[in-house]
Amino acid sequence: MINDAYLSKMFKSILCISLFVGTLVQxxxxxxxxxxxSNQPGCGTPFNWLWYWGETCPEYDDKCVKIIERKGAETVITRECLSAVRGFRTDIPADKYEGCRPAAKDVRLGHYVNNSIHQLDIYRNFYDEVTWCICYFDHRCNSASQTVLSMLTATAIIAIRLLV
Structure with a gap:
């Protein structure tokens, strides 16, 4: 005869496995x-998610980015997919894992340009500080100021809690 403790443990194991597989199916x-x-209303700080519901990124392995550019007291925040800014931004950090990091320096940017119009900013050195925040585990994760706990990590924590 099967006792209740064995059935409870088996049910917890099946639940944990199904939760884990459910996170990988996506x-x-x-x-x-x-x-x-951030020049658009509701997209600055604080962020109003009711105005922007989120859009799908064009590539299947895309990442959400939040670019924070500061010049003195002025702050410009851009929320976008990485594939959309890859074509015109040369300061993307080489490390594209989750988290925030400073922008990369492109020493070849504007190297062969002789331009007397200073407002064009061909060297991309107008902003004093540029920070890239990259995330890809959760939908609409580029609204947070810090890295968001991923769904896989939350499932692992629940699974460990149920098994112990």
Whole structure:
């Protein structure tokens, strides 16, 4: 005869396995990111998610980015998909894992340009500080000021709690 403790432990194991597999099944889905600029209403600080519901990113393995550019007291925040800014931004950090990091320096930017119009900013050195925050585990994760706990980590914590 099967006792209740064995059935309870078996039920918890099946529940943990199904939760874990459920988080891995989403590989074919597109990632939703907020796509706006802080010059638009509701996209600055604080962020109003009711105005921007998020849009799908064009690539299947895309990442959400939040670019924070500071010049003195002025702050410009851009929320976008990484594939959308890859074409015109040369200061993308080489480390594209989750988290925030300073922008990369491109020493070749504007190297062969002789331009007398200073307002064009061909060297991209107008802003004093540029920070890139990259995330890809959760939908619409580029609204947070810090890295968001991933769904896989939350599932692992629940699974360990149920098994112990």
């Amino acid at each position: 590989k074919g889905d597109a990632l939703y990111c907020y796509r706006c600029n």
